[in-house]
Amino acid sequence: xxxxxxxxxxxxxxxxxxxxxxxxxxxxxxxxxxxxxxxxxxxxxxxxxxxxxxxxxxxxxxxxxxxxxxxxxxxxxxxxxxxxxxxxxxxxxxxxxxxxxxxxxxxxxxxxxxxxxxxxxxxxxxxxxxxxxxxxxxxxxxxxxxxxxxxxxxxxxxxxxxxxxxxxxxxxxxxxxxxxxxxxxxxxxxxxxxxxxxxxxxxxxxxxxxxxxxxxxxxxxxxxxxxxxxxxxxxxxxxxxxxxxxxxxxxxxxxxxxxxxxxxxxxxxxxxxxxxxxxxxxxxxxxxxxxxxxxxxxxxxxxxxxxxxxxxxxxxxxxxxxxxxxxxxxxxxxxxxxxxxxxxxxxxxxxxxxxxxxxxxxxxxxxxxxxxxxxxxxxxxxxxxxxxxxxxxxxxxxxxxxxxxxxxxxxxxxxxxxxxxxxxxxxxxxxxxxxxxxxxxxxxxxxxxxxxxxxxxxxxxxxxxxxxxxxxxxxxxxxxxxxxxxxxxxxxxxxxxxxxxxxxxxxxxxxxxxxxxxxxxxxxxxxxxxxxxxxxxxxxxxxxxxxxxxxxxxxxxxxxxxxxxxxxxxxxxxxxxxxxxxxxxxxxxxxxxxxxxxxxxxxxxxxxxxxxxxxxxxxxxxxxxxxxxxxxxxxxxxxxxxxxxxxxxxxxxxxxxxxxxxxxxxxxxxxxxxxxxxxxxxxxxxxxxxxxxxxxxxxxxxxxxxxxxxx
Numbered sequence: 224x225x226x227x228x229x230x231x232x233x234x235x236x237x238x239x240x241x242x243x244x245x246x247x248x249x250x251x252x253x254x255x256x257x258x259x260x261x262x263x264x265x266x267x268x269x270x271x272x273x274x275x276x277x278x279x280x281x282x283x284x285x286x287x288x289x290x291x292x293x294x295x296x297x298x299x300x301x302x303x304x305x306x307x308x309x310x311x312x313x314x315x316x317x318x319x320x321x322x323x324x325x326x327x328x329x330x331x332x333x334x335x336x337x338x339x340x341x342x343x344x345x346x347x348x349x350x351x352x353x354x355x356x357x358x359x360x361x362x363x364x365x366x367x368x369x370x371x372x373x374x375x376x377x378x379x380x381x382x383x384x385x386x387x388x389x390x391x392x393x394x395x396x397x398x399x400x401x402x403x404x405x406x407x408x409x410x411x412x413x414x415x416x417x418x419x420x421x422x423x424x425x426x427x428x429x430x431x432x433x434x435x436x437x438x439x440x441x442x443x444x445x446x447x448x449x450x451x452x453x454x455x456x457x458x459x460x461x462x463x464x465x466x467x468x469x470x471x472x473x474x475x476x477x478x479x480x481x482x483x484x485x486x487x488x489x490x491x492x493x494x495x496x497x498x499x500x501x502x503x504x505x506x507x508x509x510x511x512x513x514x515x516x517x518x519x520x521x522x523x524x525x526x527x528x529x530x531x532x533x534x535x536x537x538x539x540x541x542x543x544x545x546x547x548x549x550x551x552x553x554x555x556x557x558x559x560x561x562x563x564x565x566x567x568x569x570x571x572x573x574x575x576x577x578x579x580x581x582x583x584x585x586x587x588x589x590x591x592x593x594x595x596x597x598x599x600x601x602x603x604x605x606x607x608x609x610x611x612x613x614x615x616x617x618x619x620x621x622x623x624x625x626x627x628x629x630x631x632x633x634x635x636x637x638x639x640x641x642x643x644x645x646x647x648x649x650x651x652x653x654x655x656x657x658x659x660x661x662x663x664x665x666x667x668x669x670x671x672x673x674x675x676x677x678x679x680x681x682x683x684x685x686x687x688x689x690x691x692x693x694x695x696x697x698x699x700x701x702x703x704x705x706x707x708x709x710x711x712x713x714x715x716x717x718x719x720x721x722x723x724x725x726x727x728x729x730x731x732x733x734x735x736x737x738x739x740x741x742x743x744x745x746x747x748x749x750x751x752x753x754x755x756x757x758x759x760x761x762x763x764x765x766x767x768x769x770x771x772x773x774x775x776x777x778x779x780x781x782x783x784x785x786x787x788x789x790x791x792x793x794x795x796x797x798x799x800x801x802x803x804x805x806x807x808x809x810x811x812x813x814x815x816x817x818x819x820x821x822x823x824x825x826x827x828x829x830x831x832x833x834x835x836x837x838x839x840x841x842x843x844x845x846x847x848x849x850x851x852x853x854x855x856x857x858x859x860x861x862x863x864x865x866x867x868x869x870x871x872x873x874x875x876x877x878x879x880x881x882x883x884x885x886x887x888x889x890x891x892x893x894x895x896x897x898x899x900x901x902x903x904x905x906x907x908x909x910x911x912x913x914x915x916x917x918x919x920x921x922x923x924x925x926x927x928x929x930x931x932x933x934x
Contacts, residue, residue, distance in 0.1 A: 237523060258610040264516045265603055267509055272600045274506040275494060275593070279466045284492045286343060287461070287470050290322045292488055302474060305486045311455065311476050312443045315354075316436060319474075323352060323459065324432035339430070339576075345463055346470065350572055350580030352435075352459035354398075354442075355409070355425040358387040358451040380480045381453040383420050392445050398426035399447075410584055412456070415487050416477050419454050427579050452478050460582040469495050471586035491586040493593075495565045510558070517551045524548065540609040543602060550599040557592050561585065619721055627717035634713060638706050645698050646670055649683075652694060656686040674703055770809060772802040 237257055295301035296317030300310050324340045327333055334341060340348040364379035379385055388401040401424060404410070409421025426442060428435040448455065457474040473489040498507055524544055528535050535541050564585060572580050611617045646666040653660040659669040659682070672678050673695075683691040772793050796812045797804060804812065 237527065254610055258607075261606070261610060264513075264520075265607070267512050267516065268600055268603055270509045271506065271513055272596045274502065274509065275596070277466065277468075277494075280468065280492045283463060283466065283468055283470055284490050287346075287472060287490050287492075288488070290342070291319070291472065291474065294318050294322065296321070302486055302488065305476055305484050307484055308448050308452075308478065311448070311484060312439070315457070316439050316443075319457065320432055320436055320439070323348060323428075324435070326432070342461055345465060346461040347464070348430075349460045349462055349469075349582070350576065350578050351430055352428045352457060353425055353579040354428070355407075355423045355456045355458070356448065356452050357381070357419055357423040357454050358449075359385050359453050360387040360389075361451060376450065378451050378480060381417050381419065386420065386422065387451055388422075392447065396426070398424055398442060400424065408581060408584075410587065412454075412473070412475065412489075414454060414475055414477050415485055416479055430577060448478075453480075454478065458579070458581075458583060460580050460586075467494060467496055467499055469493050469582060469586065471582045473583065491590055493586050493589040495561065495582070495585060495589060496569075497562060513551070514555060517548060517555070520544065520548055540606070543606055543609070547599060547602050547606065550595055550602070554592060554595055554599065557588065557595075561589060561592070619718065619725065622721045622725075623714065623718045626721060627713050630713045630717070631710070634706075634710060638702075638710070641701060641706065642670065643667075645694070645702070648694060652690055653683050653686040657682045670698070670702075673698065674707065769806070770804040772797070 237253060292302045295304070296313065298313050298317065300313045301318060302314055305311050305314055322342065325334070325342050325344065326340060328344070334344065342348060359378045359381060361376045361378060363382075363385040364377040366374050366377045386401075390400050392399040394400070402422060404421035407421065407423075407425060409423075411421050412419045424447075426438065426447075428438055455476045455478075459472055461470045461472070462468070463470070469492070471491045471493065475487045475489065477485040477487070479485065497503055524541075527541070568580070568582070568585070572578070608617065608621065646663060649660050649670065650663050650666045654662070654666075658665075659672075659679070660666050669678070680695060683695065685691075687694075793804070794800075796808045796815075798808060
């Protein structure tokens with residue numbers, strides 16, 4: 224039971240701050256008000272989230288992917304086909320340079336953009352591209368004594384502690400000297416093999432294709448990449464003013480200790496500059512409304528915490544409220560930080576256009592910001608169940624999951640024991656040959672794909688012709704046919720139980736009932752419509768022969784009708800538009816008015832019939848409760864004898880119970896309150912509890928509806 228704080232006004236009144244435990248109607252109305260306020264908040268957060276995205280984002284990303292990843296050079300080498308260090312240099316001096324520097328049209332006519340490159344003629348290359356590599360120290364691993372004479376040097380797999388930080392090659396220049404992550408303001412990268420630091424050796428290219436080609440050739444001739452190289456990054460950014468989007472591109476080539484090369488890429492298309500178009504300023508307004516909503520909900524949660532203390536956290540919905548608020552606060556703070564940071568970075572870039580434009584950090588956090596908004600929107604939609612879950616239909620899902628939670632938890636332990644056992648088996652059997660089993664994590668996802676039917680059986684059959692089929696058949700049988708169907712059976716049985724219980728429960732006041740009551744109040748206005756119809760009929764009867772609009776209007780104005788209503792009614796039947804109703808037009812109006820009058824009368828009768836049915840239903844429930852009470856009292860006859868006197872009035876039927884310590888029936892000679900004990904030791908009670916009753920020696924009972932019986 225909530226304790227109402229005097230300072231809490233209706234603005235922050237919720238089911239947790241109002242005393243709704245004993246008032247079902249107050250509970251429903253409060254929940255409905257909360258739902259309406261929350262729906263406004265939900266619409267606002269939807270506008271914010273979808274307003275920052277665009278279908279152009281996908282096409283921008285696709286265009287950059289096709290150019291730098293899927294385009295092959297004259298030698299046929301494209302980024303995705305890089306398999307050795309030599310392939311990387313072919314790609315860098317061919318497709319990479321061709322994609323970075325666009326200074327002429329397709330007919331060799333100049334773009335008139337100076338040294339500035341516009342990729343696809345629309346996307347401005349920001350600053351200059353940067354190449355960075357990370358190396359491993361020699362002798363970072365141990366060569367077996369039997370091979371020491373033949374193998375000179377040992378370069379281990381990548382480990383940040385084993386990074387080579389010594390100068391090499393030409394020694395002069397950033398490409399040959401190690402720089403820490405702090406010095407180059409770099410950031411770590413999660414590659415396909417491992418996570419790499421933001422340090423290393425870097426070389427910035429130039430704004431022209433010719434000078435950049437010379438730099439690349441110089442690096443290749445002086446063996447910039449060698450056995451110690453574990454990864455190479457190529458970073459650059461573009462900006463499209465047409466759609467106000469930045470595209471931050473990172474091409475990664477990993478060189479594992481096994482030899483060869485593993486290419487991967489990361490393209491982030493983000494909107495870093497805000498508030499340019501009219502739509503952007505509309506989103507700004509939505510952001511302000513969003514901040515007000517968050518402030519509103521913060522105050523609401525503080526008030527609820529003040530009332531319920533630690534018991535507040537027992538509800539999953541309250542925890543979800545806090546999650547949504549925390550994510551929103553983080554998003555607001557980052558939005559401010561992002562705006563300031565972009566302005567500073569662009570200002571520096573405009574002053575020095577020949578430096579590397581490091582948008583990687585901002586692009587990463589903008590992506591996380593978008594992900595955060597997506598998760599926040601997801602939780603916001605889930606929270607809608609908080610306001611509609613007390614409805615019988617809506618509670619079926621939550622009640623089913625809550626009741627079968629223990630069974631599912633116990634079953635899940637058994638399921639995952641079998642599941643992970645098969646994952647380990649698959650990793651050890653096929654990990655050396657099948658990519659989808661090459662790591663234990665991939666094995667887990669591969670087995671989920673098997674359940675869904677998305678699986679390459681031929682791959683494991685080629686890897687192990689004996690154990691492959693056995694693994695597949697037994698896994699499908701035990702996991703799919705047995706365990707998965709047990710999981711569904713648990714939920715199905717619980718759902719049936721919950722549905723049966725809910726169907727037997729007495730209906731309580733629901734949100735739909737409140738809405739229905741409001742609708743019925745509106746529907747009662749049909750009575751007013753009937754009066755309007757009668758007024759128009761009177762106006763028609765007041766005229767003779769033809770009726771002019773002026774007379775028609777004056778008659779209805781005297782009856783209190785508005786001009787627009789009068790004009791609409793008159794023009795509907797004034798077919799020739801001469802502002803006069805002839806006899807034929809009047810006849811049509813009378814026919815339609817009579818039809819509307821009859822419809823309104825029928826509607827009122829239907830409404831009265833519904834109220835009568837509700838009254839009958841209430842009386843039937845009273846009779847059922849009476850029968851139940853009689854059965855309970857008969858069970859207590861060992862303690863005394865029950866005498867029943869039936870009282871009938873003009874309006875209601877009541878049953879009076881007189882409980883005695885003997886087998887005889889006694890009657891009261893004086894009025895007595897229902898529920899009081901008489902002088903002879905008997906006890907008089909009434910079923911309805913709404914009247915005061917008298918019993919006399921003449922064995923007659925009189926009902927006085929003017930008094931109130933207190934039970």
